[in-house]
Amino acid sequence: MIKKWVFILGSIVLGVTSIYANPVVDGITKPVIPSEGIGIELPELPKRDTEDELETGWRLEKNYTAFLESKLNVFVPLEILSDIDINAVVIDDEELNVPFELEMNKEPERKDYYKLKYSETEIDIDNDGQIDTFIYSPKYINQRVIKDNYVLIKGKNISKDGDYYKKIYITIEVDE
Structure with a gap:
């Protein structure tokens, strides 16, 4: 019972405040827009005397065309696009030199500024110590494709036969 009375009183308060917040002119609720400091004069609502006046609506007093221009400064970071898989077969004390290429998403805008950083550059692939x-890679990234x-791979340091897999992560760092 108390909840019902609280609901009724709340509804009455909300209804009264909404009526006084937006005054009604000729049966139409007119929103209150502060015009101080803005310099905008709001036209009156059209009169509802005749059907012709009702169809005409508001009369356009001034028309402005505004052209806006926006400029964006978008920065795309330098990224490595290629993944590298190196498959090699080493026999006895053989030394293998396996070349690979890295491709970047764009050519660096500054020379001698960006470096490649590997998670490891010296690896014990068979975990024998x-x-x-x-x-090996060049010190700086100065072109889009690094060749x-x-x-x-030094076969004389590999003491155990088998298949070995190692994942190395490459990131780009800034030389400062």
Whole structure:
């Protein structure tokens, strides 16, 4: 019972405040727009005397055309696009030199500024304690496709036969 009375009183309060917030002119609720400091004069609502006046609606007093121009400064970071899979078969004490290429999404805008950073460059592929695989790349990224990269595998340091897999992550860092 109390909830019902609270609901009724709340509805009455909301109804009264909405009536006084937006005054009614000629049966039409006219929104209150502050015109101080804006310099906009709002025209009166059309009169509802005759059917012809009702169809004409508001009369356009001024017409403005505004052209806006927007400029965006979009920065696309330098990214590595290519994934590299190196498959090699090493026999005995053989040394393999396996070249590979890296492709970037764009050519760097600054020369001698961006570097490649590998998660590891000296790798013990068979986990016997001797480093047997080395990754070499140029110091800086100055072109879109980097061709002077290679992996050097020294077979004399690999003591265990088998198939070995290693995942190396490459990131780009800034030389500062």
